[in-house]
Amino acid sequence: SMKSARSTAPGRRAGHAKLAPMKAxxxxxxxxxxxxxxxxxxxxxxEVALWARDVALAAQINATRENPRxxxxxALPQRFAAGHDIAALVARADVLVMAVPACGFRAVLxxxxxxxxxxxxxxxxxxxxxxxxxxxxxxxxxEELPGHPAGVLSGPNLAREILGGQAAASVLAMDDPAIMxxxxxxxxxxxxxxxxNDDIAxxxxxxxxxxxxxxxxxxxxxxxxxxxxxxxxxTRGLAEITRLGTALGGKAETFAGLAGMGDLVTTCAxxxxxxxxxxxxxxxxxxxxxxxREMRTVAEGVWSAPVIVELxxxxxxxxxxxxxxxRVLAGGxxxxxxxxxxxxxxxxxxxxx
Numbered sequence: 001s002m003k004s005a006r007s008t009a010p011g012r013r014a015g016h017a018k019l020a021p022m023k024a025x026x027x028x029x030x031x032x033x034x035x036x037x038x039x040x041x042x043x044x045x046x047e048v049a050l051w052a053r054d055v056a057l058a059a060q061i062n063a064t065r066e067n068p069r070x071x072x073x074x075a076l077p078q079r080f081a082a083g084h085d086i087a088a089l090v091a092r093a094d095v096l097v098m099a100v101p102a103c104g105f106r107a108v109l110x111x112x113x114x115x116x117x118x119x120x121x122x123x124x125x126x127x128x129x130x131x132x133x134x135x136x137x138x139x140x141x142x143e144e145l146p147g148h149p150a151g152v153l154s155g156p157n158l159a160r161e162i163l164g165g166q167a168a169a170s171v172l173a174m175d176d177p178a179i180m181x182x183x184x185x186x187x188x189x190x191x192x193x194x195x196x197n198d199d200i201a202x203x204x205x206x207x208x209x210x211x212x213x214x215x216x217x218x219x220x221x222x223x224x225x226x227x228x229x230x231x232x233x234x235t236r237g238l239a240e241i242t243r244l245g246t247a248l249g250g251k252a253e254t255f256a257g258l259a260g261m262g263d264l265v266t267t268c269a270x271x272x273x274x275x276x277x278x279x280x281x282x283x284x285x286x287x288x289x290x291x292x293r294e295m296r297t298v299a300e301g302v303w304s305a306p307v308i309v310e311l312x313x314x315x316x317x318x319x320x321x322x323x324x325x326x327r328v329l330a331g332g333x334x335x336x337x338x339x340x341x342x343x344x345x346x347x348x349x350x351x352x353x
Contacts, residue, residue: 023047024186027093029108031057031082032297033070034125035099037159041189042097043079049089050082053108058082070297074163090115095123095183097153098137101298102128105137109144121149121179123172127207128300129307136204149179152200153187154207154259156266158273167191171259173203195258202250206260209245210267211301212308212322213237215279216341217268219328222283223338232345233321234268240319244308247315275301279325283338288329305329320344 024046028035031052039050052058061067061082065075083089090096090112100108105126116122122145124137135143141150155170162168172187172194174180180196188194197203217233225233241264242255254260267273278299281291292302305326312319321344324337 024094025049025092026095026097026186027051027089028097028099029086029090029112030099030101030125031061031067031070032099032101033067033159034157035097036061036067036071036076037157037162038097038099038125038153039080040076040163041192042187043077044189045186046095048080049092050080051086051089052082052084055084058084071159071163074160086111087115091117093117093120095121095186096148097123097125098141099125102126102130102137102300103298103303106130106140106144109140113145116145116148119148121151121174121183123151123153123183124204125153126300127154127211128298129208129304129311131303131307134307134311136201136208138200138204149174149176150200151180151183152204152207153194154203154263156258156262158266158270160272162192165191167193169193169195169258169262171195171197171203171257173197173200173259175200197254197257197259199251199254201248202245202254203259205245205248205250206241206255206257206263208300208304209241209308209322210237210260210264211275211299212305212325213241213264214267214273214275215282215299215301215305215325215329216321218273218276218279218281219283219325219334219338220279220341221276222280222285223334225338225342229342229345230268233341234264236345236347237268237321238264240321244312244315244317244319244322247317248311274299278302282328282334285334288331301325302329 026042026046027049028039029051031050039048042048122141126137138150151174153170153172157168157170184194184196217230245255246252309326324340328337
């Protein structure tokens, strides 16, 4: 009856004062710099648990309120706890957020799978492709967890800037508008704004493809290129991203937005960008093996580049800048590649290269 429906409306009990709504529980898998930063943001609106693969790191975060490995010097609020027991954490998740690099994504998803309740949404923060399968992360979610709504959160989000109190924006992409509408306010927080988009492929690919262009821009920086050169490379890079991204199922307008151009500009220009830093060291003549060995974190573009070039070849799309980067990462001549990058970025605007 209408009467009984009214008496059990959300947050009300017959004859009682309005109860506070229960807090959603977000479980974030991966305690790297972005996973930890996202825990700080989301814990303003939800109950958050952060999973660290390393027992010692989880203990350090809880005891010292700092992530000394990935975010040294940043004080973390008390609002969330870190843990190492993936089964116990995932079993209580209302939303699962994947903050692990592409290389470990499927394996961690499989660890979580037996403990995840039905229909819990799974959101990826990862900006890479899987080696071998060339899969995007949301495609892996659909393969490993059929029936779970899959989405991606992507944009120009440098962890250290956000923790330092700077404003930033991101795009949440899902194909279920109702769930996306529920997650948007959960993920938005203070100066961190979340926009929504139904183009999952485009938002995901924007984050993947821009890493390779950022390596190219870093190479330019390492070789002493000017701001004018960098601007040309970013612009030509965006043309490549849009060509390949649309061929792979994204919408052109997505690549002109936050998850495309926005992320590209930040990653190509910021000294905090891992991929740009890799490029800069390549430009100074260092070997990729040495650069990667010294890095604490994963520069996804290093691993994505050959996969992206395979995809471009398969779809008959011209990506000359990305090819040059891939060639250098495979041990090719740096100076030759940089001369090619200068030629590409100085070509006719409508040319594919």
